[in-house]
Amino acid sequence: MGQTGVHIQEPKGKLGVLLVGLGAVSTTVIAGVEAVRRGLGKPIGSLTQMGTVRLGKRNENRVPRIQDFVPLAGLDDLVFGAWDIFPDNAYEAAVEARVLEKDLLETLRPELEAIQPMKGVFDPRFVKRLHGTHIKEGRTKWDLAQELIEEIQHFQENHGVDRCVMVWCGSTETHMKVEEPHCSLPKLEHAMQHDGVDIPSSMIYAYAALSLGIPFANGAPNLTLDVPAMMELAERNRVPVCGKDFKTGQTLMKTILAPGLKARMIGLSGWFSTNILGNRDGEVLDDPGSFKTKEQSKLSVLEHILQPHLYPDLYKDFHHQVRINYYPPRGDNKEGWDNLDIFGWLGYPMQIKIDFLCRDSILAAPLVLDLALFLDLARRSGMHGIQEWLSFYFKSPMHRPDLYPEHDLFIQQMKLKNTLRFLRGEEQITHLGLNYYQAD
Numbered sequence: 098m099g100q101t102g103v104h105i106q107e108p109k110g111k112l113g114v115l116l117v118g119l120g121a122v123s124t125t126v127i128a129g130v131e132a133v134r135r136g137l138g139k140p141i142g143s144l145t146q147m148g149t150v151r152l153g154k155r156n157e158n159r160v161p162r163i164q165d166f167v168p169l170a171g172l173d174d175l176v177f178g179a180w181d182i183f184p185d186n187a188y189e190a191a192v193e194a195r196v197l198e199k200d201l202l203e204t205l206r207p208e209l210e211a212i213q214p215m216k217g218v219f220d221p222r223f224v225k226r227l228h229g230t231h232i233k234e235g236r237t238k239w240d241l242a243q244e245l246i247e248e249i250q251h252f253q254e255n256h257g258v259d260r261c262v263m264v265w266c267g268s269t270e271t272h273m274k275v276e277e278p279h280c281s282l283p284k285l286e287h288a289m290q291h292d293g294v295d296i297p298s299s300m301i302y303a304y305a306a307l308s309l310g311i312p313f314a315n316g317a318p319n320l321t322l323d324v325p326a327m328m329e330l331a332e333r334n335r336v337p338v339c340g341k342d343f344k345t346g347q348t349l350m351k352t353i354l355a356p357g358l359k360a361r362m363i364g365l366s367g368w369f370s371t372n373i374l375g376n377r378d379g380e381v382l383d384d385p386g387s388f389k390t391k392e393q394s395k396l397s398v399l400e401h402i403l404q405p406h407l408y409p410d411l412y413k414d415f416h417h418q419v420r421i422n423y424y425p426p427r428g429d430n431k432e433g434w435d436n437l438d439i440f441g442w443l444g445y446p447m448q449i450k451i452d453f454l455c456r457d458s459i460l461a462a463p464l465v466l467d468l469a470l471f472l473d474l475a476r477r478s479g480m481h482g483i484q485e486w487l488s489f490y491f492k493s494p495m496h497r498p499d500l501y502p503e504h505d506l507f508i509q510q511m512k513l514k515n516t517l518r519f520l521r522g523e524e525q526i527t528h529l530g531l532n533y534y535q536a537d
């Protein structure tokens with residue numbers, strides 16, 4: 098315990114990382130962690146593995162690594178489990194995903210082959226482009242949730258796991274609004290028992306996790322946790338949750354650039370983003386319902402960062418368009434183009450073009466690792482409900498209804514690091530700095 102910090106239980110024993118969906122992102126995380134364990138690669142992009150946190154004044158030179166500052170589970174203590182609607186093990190799924198090189202996958206083959214997905218809970222009404230063959234069948238949604246709960250308990254026993262976290266790395270479900278059955282826990286449970294049509298598969302996994310006190314992160318833009326019933330369950334069982342939609346690729350770039358333009362009071366008349374990608378995620382997003390969920394997640398970012406209501410001369414009515422094109426030859430190696438029409442002094446127009454040849458799962462994998470470790474930290478620190486300090490990782494950060502979400506990557510980073518300082522009873526850093534120059 099820090100001087101005035103929070104009591105944090107030590108991360109004893111093994112941490113089970115339960116991944117829903119064993120596709121490109123999940124297999125890249127699992128193989129990546131194994132590669133790092135063996136010294137075959139470095140965990141680039143992961144704050145928990147590579148980041149530092151400055152403490153105290155700049156001349157104190159106290160800059161520990163985050164993993165030395167807060168008690169996080171170590172990579173050797175992670176045990177992965179997964180569900181998928183296809184039976185491929187993690188090796189087969191990783192080969193299919195074509196993210197990591199074949200040589201690396203061959204080296205890691207025994208460990209990857211050992212991870213066989215459990216049968217998925219799947220309702221094709223919510224993901225239209227997939228036709229899975231490895232699916233739990235024939236019962237109500239309530240029964241399916243109970244089966245997941247039993248499976249998780251067996252997983253914990255079989256692997257000698259002390260605690261678990263769950264991360265949704267499954268396909269993006271179709272766009273949904275909050276409906277009556279989502280409005281309270283009894284209503285949700287009633288709808289699950291009567292096989293309500295408004296309960297997507299992701300909610301069944303989240304229900305199982307939260308019922309067992311297992312923290313849940315939502316890596317896709319699905320509604321999943323964003324309903325009163327799930328918040329009620331999370332609060333009742335004092336479980337930390339966060340989401341949604343991993344912030345990688347073009348949206349990451351937006352939340353890096355837009356705060357900079359705004360900081361300099363540079364105007365924006367339009368931002369057009371388009372990309373081509375050819376992985377299974379791209380195929381699912383080719384369905385208009387799933388795309389709508391994703392589009393809404395991507396569109397909200399600029400509005401919140403630029404605050405046109407406060408800066409009408411700069412941002413009123415800027416045109417924002419996002420396109421995703423499924424183009425199989427590119428596989429996971431997406432290419433994203435952005436055109437920004439900006440304007441400066443006296444309204445003179447300028448343009449910025451970005452051509453980002455990115456790798457979706459390479460950008461997403463470290464986020465999954467960090468989220469698993471930080472959610473476990475939150476749970477051991479007694480934090481529960483929405484973890485706004487993890488907004489850093491998401492395109493559509495969850496937030497209390499009366500607050501607007503924080504999208505600016507740099508504010509998000511400060512929020513995250515200040516939360517770590519808070520947990521350890523260290524002073525918050527405001528970057529004021531006047532006291533270096535005006536001591537009295």
Ligand SMILES: NC(=O)c1ccc[n+]([C@@H]2O[C@H](COP(=O)([O-])OP(=O)(O)OC[C@H]3O[C@@H](n4cnc5c(N)ncnc54)[C@H](O)[C@@H]3O)[C@@H](O)[C@H]2O)c1
Nearest residue numbers: 118120121122181217266267268269317343345377378457
């Ligand atoms: N890679 C990124 O940069 C990124 C960024 C933001 C969000 N995401 C989201 O993360 C998710 C995973 O991305 P990916 O590239 O790994 O996709 P993917 O298509 O390779 O993997 C998703 C897997 O989930 C499985 N699945 C679907 N529904 C399921 C269910 N109900 N139960 C169990 N398994 C199920 C699919 O069979 C598939 O194997 C997607 O929703 C994607 O939109 C990815």
